[in-house]
């Protein structure tokens with residue numbers, strides 16, 4: 360499973376034309392399937408992968424969505440609902456651990472993602488490391504974000520993405536008790552039968568990765584834990 364953040368001109372973002380080349384390469388090298396298929400292991404045989412986005416930056420809608428649509432693909436996005444306005448795109452704050460120079464999606468933008476077949480998960484209300492938060496904060500971050508996404512999208516929100524991938528047993532249990540079906544972490548590993556469904560690994564695609572790097576990822580060369 361691949362994790363992207365920002366696509367566009369931001370200082371940490373993957374440039375749009377590079378993203379287009381990456382999706383072209385991935386589309387040719389692997390079956391790109393919805394997250395639910397990958398997790399349910401109903402994916403076709405051979406290499407299968409899913410594309411996810413964290414934080415909810417606006418260029419997901421403006422730049423990434425049209426490219427994905429050109430290939431007939433969709434992606435899953437895990438949003439920080441505390442950063443999202445109804446109509447006005449709010450600026451990202453680097454001091455909260457977000458990518459600098461970005462804007463967040465609005466709920467109107469999210470409607471577009473959902474209409475295009477995108478899946479919406481939670482990344483919390485704010486961008487909080489829930490492994491060190493109080494029990495009350497943990498509960499609120501998990502339940503308020505889930506409830507808000509479900510009200511706004513009309514769909515069940517059963518996916519949670521940990522801030523910076525950080526999780527521990529207590530947090531995984533809280534995610535499960537909050538009604539989520541699975542949770543996404545970090546780590547250069549593929550998904551296999553040994554995976555904890557509340558700590559599903561994702562490989563972060565960094566700005567500096569080349570097409571050769573992506574090819575190596577698809578081949579499993581970077582599956583350091585597998």
Ligand SMILES: [Zn+2]
Nearest residue numbers: 413414522523
């Ligand atoms: Zn994040």
